[in-house]
Amino acid sequence: MSRAPRVYGLMAEFRSPQELVDATEKAHAAGYRRMDAYAPFPIEAAWEALGHHKSRVPLLVLIGGIIGALAGYGLQYWVAAVAYPLNIGGRPYNSWPAFIPVTFEMTVLVAGAFAVLGMLALNGLPMPHHPVFNVERFALASRDRYFLCIEARDRKFDPVVTRNFLKSLGPTEISEVES
Amino acid sequence: MTDPHATPERPALISPGYTSGTVTDKISEVVLKKTPRWWYAGFAVAFLLVMMLLYAIAYLFAKGVGIWGVNIPVGWGWDITNFVWWIGIGHAGTLISAILLLLRQHWRNSINRFAEAMTLFAVGCAGLYPLLHLGRPWVFYWLFPYPSTMGVWPQFRSPLVWDVFAVSTYATISFLFWFVGLIPDLATLRDRTKNPAARIIYGMLAMGWRGSARHWHNYDSAYLMLAGLATPLVVSVHSVVSFDFASGVLPGWHSTVFPPYFVAGAIYSGFAMVLTLAIPLRALFGLQDFITARHLQNMAKVMLATGLIVAYGYMIEFFLAWYGDDPYEVYMVANRALGPYAFQFWALIACNILAPQFLWIKRARSSPAFLFVIAIIVNIGMWLERFVIIVTSLHRDFLPSSWGMYHGTIWDVATFVGTLGLFAALMFLFIRFLPMISIFEMRTMLPEAKVEEEPK
Numbered sequence: 001m002s003r004a005p006r007v008y009g010l011m012a013e014f015r016s017p018q019e020l021v022d023a024t025e026k027a028h029a030a031g032y033r034r035m036d037a038y039a040p041f042p043i044e045a046a047w048e049a050l051g052h053h054k055s056r057v058p059l060l061v062l063i064g065g066i067i068g069a070l071a072g073y074g075l076q077y078w079v080a081a082v083a084y085p086l087n088i089g090g091r092p093y094n095s096w097p098a099f100i101p102v103t104f105e106m107t108v109l110v111a112g113a114f115a116v117l118g119m120l121a122l123n124g125l126p127m128p129h130h131p132v133f134n135v136e137r138f139a140l141a142s143r144d145r146y147f148l149c150i151e152a153r154d155r156k157f158d159p160v161v162t163r164n165f166l167k168s169l170g171p172t173e174i175s176e177v178e179s
Numbered sequence: 180m181t182d183p184h185a186t187p188e189r190p191a192l193i194s195p196g197y198t199s200g201t202v203t204d205k206i207s208e209v210v211l212k213k214t215p216r217w218w219y220a221g222f223a224v225a226f227l228l229v230m231m232l233l234y235a236i237a238y239l240f241a242k243g244v245g246i247w248g249v250n251i252p253v254g255w256g257w258d259i260t261n262f263v264w265w266i267g268i269g270h271a272g273t274l275i276s277a278i279l280l281l282l283r284q285h286w287r288n289s290i291n292r293f294a295e296a297m298t299l300f301a302v303g304c305a306g307l308y309p310l311l312h313l314g315r316p317w318v319f320y321w322l323f324p325y326p327s328t329m330g331v332w333p334q335f336r337s338p339l340v341w342d343v344f345a346v347s348t349y350a351t352i353s354f355l356f357w358f359v360g361l362i363p364d365l366a367t368l369r370d371r372t373k374n375p376a377a378r379i380i381y382g383m384l385a386m387g388w389r390g391s392a393r394h395w396h397n398y399d400s401a402y403l404m405l406a407g408l409a410t411p412l413v414v415s416v417h418s419v420v421s422f423d424f425a426s427g428v429l430p431g432w433h434s435t436v437f438p439p440y441f442v443a444g445a446i447y448s449g450f451a452m453v454l455t456l457a458i459p460l461r462a463l464f465g466l467q468d469f470i471t472a473r474h475l476q477n478m479a480k481v482m483l484a485t486g487l488i489v490a491y492g493y494m495i496e497f498f499l500a501w502y503g504d505d506p507y508e509v510y511m512v513a514n515r516a517l518g519p520y521a522f523q524f525w526a527l528i529a530c531n532i533l534a535p536q537f538l539w540i541k542r543a544r545s546s547p548a549f550l551f552v553i554a555i556i557v558n559i560g561m562w563l564e565r566f567v568i569i570v571t572s573l574h575r576d577f578l579p580s581s582w583g584m585y586h587g588t589i590w591d592v593a594t595f596v597g598t599l600g601l602f603a604a605l606m607f608l609f610i611r612f613l614p615m616i617s618i619f620e621m622r623t624m625l626p627e628a629k630v631e632e633e634p635k
Contacts, residue, residue, distance in 0.1 A: 017630045024392075040199060040367070041622040042395035045630045050392055055400035061408075076335040079324060084332040091336065098336040101419055105344040108412045112352045112405055116359055119401035123394045126386035133389075139370035141390050142363070144199035144622075 008131035008179035009035075009151035010162050011138070012171035017043050020146035023169040024049035027150060030165060034154035038132070038147040057118050064114025065107050072106025073099055131179045149177060192286050192624060194468035199622045202469075206618050207364075207371050209464050214611060217463065222607040228600020235593040236311065244314055246590045253573045253585035258312040260565045261595050263420060264448065265305035265602075266346065267441075267561065269353070270413055271449020272298025276356060277409035280402075286477055288620040289469045293460065293609070294453050295357040300605040301452070302350045304598040309342070311594070338422035345419040352412055356405050362388050363398075363619040417445040424568065430511040431572035434499065440492030447485035447531075448561035450478050454554035456606065458547045460615065469616055472545055479544040482557065486535040489564075493532070507577055515571045519584060524567050530560025 014020045017039060024037045028051050037046040073096075080086070081093035091098075120126065132138050132149060141147050148169075150162055166174050193202070239246060249256045272294040279287035310319045322343045324333050333340045365385035372378050388394065421441035424432040454475065461470040500512040515524045534556045537543045544550065575582045609615065622628060 017628060021630050037392040038390050039392070039395065040203070040390060041363075041619045041628060042399045043392070043628075043630055044396075044399070047392040047396040052393075052396070055397050057397050057400040057404060061401075061404045075324060079332040080335055084330070086334065088334070088336050095336055101338075101341040101415065101422075102335060102344045104411075104415060105341075105348040108408045108415075109348040109351060112355055112408050115401045115404040115408070116355045119359070119397045120386065122397045125388065125394075126383075128382070128387050130387060130389055142367040142370045142388075143203045 006179045007152045008177040009149050011149040011175045011177050012166040013173040014146040021045045031156050034151040038141045060114045060118035061111045065111035068107040068110025072103040134178045135175045202621050206614050206616050225600045225604035232597025248587045252583045255569050257587045257591035258308045262305050262308035263565045264562045265301045267445035267448045268452045269298040269301040270445035271453050273413040277406040280406045292617040293615040296609045298353045300602050338426050341419045345416045349416045364614045417441045429572045430507040436495050443485045443488035450482045451554040451557035458551045476544045479538045483538040490532045527560050527563035530556045
C-alpha cells in the first residue's frame with residue numbers, strides 16, 4: 001500500500017461572499033454535488049446554491065419538546081397520584097393546573113437540549129480533524145476568506161478538469177486538499 | 180445603490196471602515212494579546228472577595244443560618260433578596276440574546292455575548308442563595324425528584340419546587356445558548372492563536388467547527404430555535420420566582436400583579452447591569468466602534484421603559500390596597516411608607532422611579548458617565564425593592580403579637596459582597612479568555628457581507 005497522500009478534493013479561495021455564492025451556483029449548475037462552501041458567517045444563499053433547502057433541526061426540537069412535556073407531566077402525575085399521594089387542601093391528586101409550570105420547564109429543557117445536540121449531530125460534530133484543515137490558508141475561513149471545496153468522491157470530479165473549472169470561477173487561489 | 184445595512188439619519192452600529200478581517204482582529208486581540216495590568220489588579224480584588232465568600236459560607240456551614248439576621252417572623256432576609264436580585268439581573272442577557280434576535284434588532288449583536296455571560300454568572304450567584312439558606316445545604320438534592328430510600332417525593336403543587344425546575348432549566352438553557360453562540364468564535368480563536376496549548380483548548384471547545392454551509396445552516400436553525408425557546412422561558416422564570424411570594428397569603432405578596440411586575444423589574448435591573456458592565460469595558464478595551472453611543476442610548480431607552488412599568492407596579496400595589504379595602508393590605512402599604520423601613524422604601528422610590536426620569540433627556544442618554552451613574556443607582560434601587568417587598572411583608576403580618584424586626588448582620592453583607600466578587604471574578608476570566616463580542620455576528624452586519632439574490 002502506498003502512503004502517498006490521497007486527495008480529498010480541490011479548494012478554491014474567494015474574497016467575498018458574493019463571489020462564493022456565484023461560484024457555488026456555477027459549480028452546482030456544472031453538475032457537481034459533493035462539495036461544500038465555507039464562510040466566516042452564515043450565508044443562507046450559499047446553502048441554497050448547494051442545492052439544499054431545509055434543516056432537520058426544527059423537527060428534532062419538536063420531538064424533544066414533546067418528550068419533555070410528556071416526561072414532565074408524567075413524572076408529576078406519577079409522583080402526586082401514584083407514588084406519594086398527599087391530600088393538599090382537598091385538591092385532586094392529579095391537580096393539573098399546578099403541574100403546568102414544571103411541564104413547561106421540562107418541555108423547554110429537553111427541546112433546547114435536542115436543538116443543541118441535534119445541531120451538533122447533524123453537523124457531524126465534534127470532529128477534531130477534517131481534511132480541509134490540511135490547507136494552511138483555510139485558517140482564514142474563520143476570519144475573512146471564503147472557500148469552495150469540491151470533493152474527490154464527486155462523480156464528476158477529475159483532478160485536471162475540476163481544477164480548470166475552478167480556475168474559470170476567478171478564485172484568488174486553488175489548493176489541493178490532502179485527505 | 181444605497182447600503183441596506185446602514186440606517187439613514189441614525190449613526191451606524193459599527194463605525195465605518197471596518198472589514199471582516201479587522202473586526203475579527205480587533206475583538207480577538209483582546210483575548211490573544213498580553214494581559215493588561217489593570218486586569219491583574221481587578222482580578223486580584225475580585226479574587227479576595229471570592230475568598231471572603233468562601234469564608235462566609237464555611238462559617239455558615241459550621242454555625243448554621245443563625246449567623247444571619249433571619250429570625251421568626253422574618254425568615255427570608257438578605258439571602259432571598261440577593262437571590263431575586265441576581266436572578267433578575269440575568270434576565271436582560273436572555274432578553275438581549277433571544278428576544279431582540281427574534282425582533283431582528285441588529286444592535287444586539289455587539290452586546291449579546293457578554294450579556295449572556297452576565298446572565299450565566301448572575302444565575303450562578305443567584306443559585307447559591309436558596310441552597311445556602313436551606314439550613315442543611317448538604318441535602319440540597321432532596322429538592323430534586325429522585326427515588327430516595329425514604330420513599331418521599333417533592334410536592335409539585337408548591338411554587339418552591341417549580342422554582343427549582345425554573346432556575347435549573349434557565350441556567351442550563353442560558354449555558355447552551357451562550358456556548359452555541361461561542362462555537363464559531365472559538366474556531367476563530369483556534370485558527371488565530373499562536374500558543375499551541377491555547378490552540379488545543381480552543382480547538383477542543385470549537386469541536387471541529389469548519390464554518391461550512393451545512394454547519395451554518397443547521398446552526399442558524401438551532402440558534403433561532405433556542406431563541407424561541409428562551410423567550411417564553413425568561414418570562415416564566417421570574418414569574419415562577421414571583422409565585423413564591425404571590426401564592427403566599429401575606430399582605431403585600433398575595434397579588435396577581437406580581438408576575439409581570441417582577442419580569443419588568445428583572446429586565447430593568449438587568450439592563451442596568453449590562454450598562455454597568457458595558458460602559459467600563461468599552462472604555463478599557465477601546466471598543467467604542469462596536470459598542471457605540473447608539474447602543475448605550477437604546478439600552479437607556481429600554482431601562483426607562485421597564486422602569487416605568489415597575490413604577491406602574493408600585494402604583495397598582497397602593498391602588499389595590501386602597502381599592503380592596505382589606506385592613507391588612509392597607510396597613511402593609513402604610514407600614515411600608517411610614518413604618519420602620521420607610522427609609523429603604525423611599526430610597527427605592529428615588530432610585531427606581533425618580534432617577535431614570537433623567538433618561539427622557541437626550542443629552543443624559545448620550546453621556547456614558549451619566550448613564551453609568553444612573554445604572555448603578557437602579558441596581559441599588561432594585562436590590563432595595565426586593566428587600567422592601569420581602570421584609571416589610573414578613574415583619575408585621577396579621578397578629579401584632581408576632582411582629583418583629585429584621586436587620587442583616589455582617590455575615591449577610593459578607594455573603595452578598597462575596598457574590599459580587601464571584602460575579603466580577605467570573606467576568607474578568609470571561610473577558611480574558613473568551614471573545615466578549617460575538618465576532619461572527621458582527622461580521623454579518625458589515626456592508627461586505629451582503630449577498631445579492633440572483634434570479635435564476
